[in-house]
Amino acid sequence: MEIPDLVRDALGGEDVELGVNLGDEDVVCLTPTRTLLYRAEGLLSDEKVQEFPHDVEWLDVKEGRRKTKFILEYVEGTRKFGVPSNRDGAVLELLLTGILRAGGVTDPDESVVGAFRFSELVLIVTDKRVVRHIGSAVWTEDFEEYPFSDLTGLSFEEGNVATEVVLEIGGRPKRIKTPNEQARKVQQVVENAVFDFFDVGSLEELNASIGVDAGEKAESDDSGGGSDIDIGGGIDPLVSDDEDTSPSIDGPTASGSSGSSETTAKTASRSRNDGESDAASGTAERRERTTDTGDSPSSTTESTTRSRQSGAASQRDLDAVESQLGELTTAVQRHNELLEKQQRTIEKLIEELREGR
Incomplete structure (x- = not known):
């Protein structure tokens, strides 16, 4: 992708790490500290560059039929910009790459390889971890992360309506529910990222190389192990954090x-x-x-x-x-x-x- 001269002038010594072409010569560029939006000269406007620093308080996305609006909230105020709806996924991944780095969630050389929105759940997959955010906004400080370095198992459990991504962290399952219509794409992105991280070629090979042995898993279960309340699972417990045991309802079955x-x-x-x-x-x-x-x-x-x-x-x-x-x-x-x-x-x-x- 060719970098417009006006963007080069705005870099201030930084490099462009990623870019997304929006069509009609408009582009979005990622630098280590900012996202730069370039608008080419039009019939009613001159060419310009807008800057969006990555130290945001929260990020929200409003989807329209033709355009998607990104809303970035800062301490000093709010900034917005819109992109064509068919490019919003790539722009979201670019933005989240910069925001996660600025917030210390990911490493400087870590990139987002997939970002998915399911109602109030946002699932972010990088080349080193899975990050989950729950809330009305796409991103705030209320998030959970599961580094691949702590992974001891990976599986996918398909249901009638949703598929659960089951990440075992130290032998304890963390469940994330994804709609079946997008479950295959989610599974592919997660598997590719994890397989590349561990240099394996299949799910069986992965679990054989990283899985905890039976003794360690039993010890983890005996110690009251289990995951927190996740979006995943049919009926998850509201108090207990043990996700290995399916809840029951008192009375005859x-x-x-x-x-x-x-x-x-x-x-x-x-x-x-x-x-x-x-x-x-x-x-x-x-x-x-x-x-x-x-x-x-x-x-x-x-x-x-x-x-x-x-x-x-x-x-x-x-x-x-x-x-x-x-x-x-x-x-x-x-x-x-x-x-x-x-x-x-x-x-x-x-x-x-x-x-x-």
Whole structure:
């Protein structure tokens, strides 16, 4: 990219490290201390250079249909500039490279290789670390960083709606949730940066070379290890910081419902067997009585009638048990539906709490 003469005059001895062409000869240039925006001469304006120092208090981005506006807040005031929407990603990476260096978050020779915005989560990938910022602004002092030098494992867990980037730092997982429609791009950027850092060619090779052994991991887990509350995870704990264990909701689960149904079925089976056994026993006893006492055919008919009545009673008992089983099954299904609804409500509550609503 050709550096305009007006930009060279504004460098003041600094070098241009990175540049983004905005089209129509407009460019954005990165120096060690500033971002310079060059506007070429137009029909209604002269060519000019605007300076945006990197010691910002916060950075925000407002996306429009055609243009994206960058808002930089300083102690002395606010500065803004706009770029075409199709170039805002590259400009954001350039700006964050300078801002992270100025804030001491990254090294002087460290560059941003990817920056992603998901609602109020910003995920920044450099060639040496992953930086996460949560808040309404794109950047403030409220951030977390995960250096690759502390990495002991890397994995990606795909869900129905989102994919979690799981960074193990010293054996403790840090989870970052990314929407599935952008998850592949995020995974590619993270893997490329980590693979280059450790000079490996695959995820399996990476984890084999940097993973902690079972003893160290068990010791970390026993010591109350776990990660802080992250955007990742289905329902993350609100108090405990252990992300290895999935949270549960008190009350019966699907497996518990199955156990209840099985117990009721066994009860019905025993009742059926008992009824059949009682009927058979009564018939045998009446037969024996008929033989011993020499009952007449009329007596035999009465015994047969009583036996049928007893069998009918047993069948009514069985029908009652089966009816109770049906009612219990319906109740269990309804209870499971309520549990699923409660779980969805809790997930939404956690998400809104994290977004600071």
